Amino acid sequence: MFLGTSDHNLDSKGRVILPAEFREELGETFYLTMGFNRCLQVMSVAQFDRLRDQIRQLPVDKALALQYLLISPAKPVSPNAQGRISIPQKLREDLGLNGEVTVVGMDTRVEIWDKDTFSAFMERQKQASVAEALELLRL
Numbered sequence: 001m002f003l004g005t006s007d008h009n010l011d012s013k014g015r016v017i018l019p020a021e022f023r024e025e026l027g028e029t030f031y032l033t034m035g036f037n038r039c040l041q042v043m044s045v046a047q048f049d050r051l052r053d054q055i056r057q058l059p060v061d062k063a064l065a066l067q068y069l070l071i072s073p074a075k076p077v078s079p080n081a082q083g084r085i086s087i088p089q090k091l092r093e094d095l096g097l098n099g100e101v102t103v104v105g106m107d108t109r110v111e112i113w114d115k116d117t118f119s120a121f122m123e124r125q126k127q128a129s130v131a132e133a134l135e136l137l138r139l
Contacts, residue, residue, distance in 0.1 A: 102119075
């Protein structure tokens, strides 16, 4: 399970350090792909394979849409000796990742956000969705 949030910097080559506990759980090789809400998703090989299997079970038009969004931009990566992963330039450009990023543990996957985009997203969540969700949970 991936938990926690931390801020990091992309270096000039588009590399970022993932927290050690995330790297341990992800394994030696894992996948980067487009995420939802303008973030990068990081998934273990097993999680990515489950996603691919689930997409294949969908009606063809829905499967194709998700394959273009999630499967075609996917890239397998392995951390270097310093624990850094290289984010492909196309994904960095498409997601506005440069400079400061926020790494977020999301249970079965990790997300990497532009720091300012994540802060703005969290403010919107606090104002609307969280109150409704907590009410449903009866907390």
